[in-house]
Amino acid sequence: QVQLQESGPGLVKPSQTLSLTCTVSGGSITSGAYYWSWIRQPAGKGLEWIGRISIIGSTDYNSSLESRVTLSIDTSKNQFSLKLNSVTATDTAVYYCARHSGLYFFDFWGQGTQVTVSS
Amino acid sequence: EIVLTQSPGTLSLSPGERATLSCRASQSVSSGHIAWYQQKLGQAPRLLVYGASGRATGIPDRFTGSVSGTDFTLTITRLEPEDFAVYYCQQYFNSPVTFGGGTKVEIK
Numbered sequence: 001q002v003q004l005q006e007s008g009p010g011l012v013k014p015s016q017t018l019s020l021t022c023t024v025s026g027g028s029i030t031s032g033a034y035y036w037s038w039i040r041q042p043a044g045k046g047l048e049w050i051g052r053i054s055i056i057g058s059t060d061y062n063s064s065l066e067s068r069v070t071l072s073i074d075t076s077k078n079q080f081s082l083k084l085n086s087v088t089a090t091d092t093a094v095y096y097c098a099r100h101s102g103l104y105f106f107d108f109w110g111q112g113t114q115v116t117v118s119s
Numbered sequence: 120e121i122v123l124t125q126s127p128g129t130l131s132l133s134p135g136e137r138a139t140l141s142c143r144a145s146q147s148v149s150s151g152h153i154a155w156y157q158q159k160l161g162q163a164p165r166l167l168v169y170g171a172s173g174r175a176t177g178i179p180d181r182f183t184g185s186v187s188g189t190d191f192t193l194t195i196t197r198l199e200p201e202d203f204a205v206y207y208c209q210q211y212f213n214s215p216v217t218f219g220g221g222t223k224v225e226i227k
Contacts, residue, residue: 047164047207047218062215063120096163104211105154107175109163 002026004097004110018084022097029078030055036080040093087117123219131227138195140222142208151186152212155193159204
């Protein structure tokens, strides 16, 4: 069974860069025709898709965040990563990593990690 | 982007009752590219339904998805105690994928 685990700082200062990594276990990140996404959820609010990356590194971003987001993948470590620059308090949220096929429904999720933007 | 509107915001029901959750899309979502998720407090969402009516692996058959035009419905035929949670619909017809605002199913 595939498992995903987010990791990274829980506190980021305004204007700095939020960096998170998702480690995939229980199978190779390159197995099957899967894509790997980041999704976030502010406290008490709904879900917002951030972007996705394929195993060959092609990316697709939510246009609302595209200017600040970079996704990358390291298949040797079975990991993919998120960088979000110039963060503000509105970027405070639980960040999830998730897997999907060519159809963008998310069948496996990480447990989520809280990131707070504050000085 | 496609906006999904879920209703009602909160559904107060008793165990054993039937729950009907609605999700309306702002434009056509072809081929039923809608998924439903269940989220409990402090947990990640869990996939219930995809393709509007396909049940995900391990999901009990009391969860049923259906579609009529731009209206999508998740029905829970008989609520079990573990079903009280927040439910989200999601469209994956075009990018960016978007989620509805959620329906909370609470114990009456």
